[in-house]
Amino acid sequence: KQEYPELHDKVGKLAKKAGIPKPRLYISSMKVPNAFATGRNPDKGVVCVTQGLLDQLEKDEVKGVAAHELAHIKNRDTLINAVVATVAGAVAMLAELAFWSSLFAGEDEGEMVSALAFMIVTPIIATIIRMAVSRTMEFRADSEAVKITGNREGLSSALQKISSENKRSKPQKHVSKVQESGANLFIENPFSADKMTKYFSTHPPLEERLENIGSTEV
Template sequence: MNTLRTVLLMTVLTLLLVFAGGLVGGQNGALMALIMAGVMNLGSYWFSDKIVIAMYRGKPVESGPLYDVVAELCQRNNLPMPRVYILPQNTPNAFATGRNPRHAAVAATEGILRILTREELMGVMAHEMSHVGNRDILIGSIAATLAGAIAFLSHMARFAALFGGRGSRDDRNPLGLILVMIFAPLAAMLVQMAISRSREYAADQGGARLCGNPFYLANALRKLEMANQRFPMEKVNEATAHMFIVSPLGGSNLRALFSTHPPVEERIRRLESMTPY
């Protein structure tokens, strides 16, 4: 169900790009915007494991509770072992990154090791391993490329409105320019966030299968949400906030519609409605 929803949302983004490109510059305009956005996102996708880990000063570990939990999950489910990092942050949180299962990394903060039981930590890392297996970094990069292309077309529309189209179709369709300038980027952002929320639900479900018990993650999410609301992470790059298992931005969940994460209460409800594997 989550996979179907993601496909539908990606289709909406693609159609939105084609629509905006047609209004601004036709097929050539849409193609140019897509190429520009693709180039910008290719590097972040290919080197995502190195970039994000360095950003949060992650330290590699090859032993200890976190490493042992990840190793057990990989052995139990016949998965390639990712690189494992600990982040020097007191706020409990975790994320996964990497372009595919053989070039992946999982990371958890020092704070998460202090408040979670081994079973809860296993639930969290199973969630992150599910992100890797589902290739959510790739999906997120494609969504970001499409949304970025739409944003680029929005800037093109602004220039066309300011300086005139000299006989182009923009002169004949000022309403189209307004739609691209104002509503297209907003719609793209909302769809991109909806894709992120859908992938979180899928990772919750996949993580429950990997660790064998959905209550492990449900119990962990309660603790993580409470801790992150009280003590938000320091120096968080907003562009990476969607990668964490719970939102690291204090007070960021103004509305579910504008959040990259589903409501934790709903995630817990879904997990607790599942039957242990």
């Protein structure tokens, strides 16, 4: 708090406007501008911003990003994400169990093919649903941030700068599954790639987010 008194004060005031306790605040040494929030409820909230975000964004832009992360905490999005991921994983396991059960039960070829198709398709559908939930939460957090700050331009400008910097940075070729699974926590997916389709992305396209922000009443 002694190192970043202005940021702590800003987050505290925004949290009060959002109607939640001031979360713990951390600064990451990452040079790429980004931020994320976690915590299963507002009392356990944590917001982390990167040094790159503080260095490259203007005050109103940082304010918009902070409000977006506070909205995630207010909406308990970390908890929702965990529940959705757990359910999706359970569904995938049940599909695989059904396949192996039919295999060892000596089912005929037609039923085996159906079980195999079910095992392959079910996890894909579960993933699509999980990503759709994540994108919905991003839209909602963007809208909440505008209402908290009373300013559309700050968040819109911040998202454009963050997206531009992520595209400019060299692609990360060796991203682990653990790292990628946490991409939904960030305000902008730091591991996004051009080939990633909309339906398998944790975040909505930038253009759609800007349109959503523009249509949100201040």
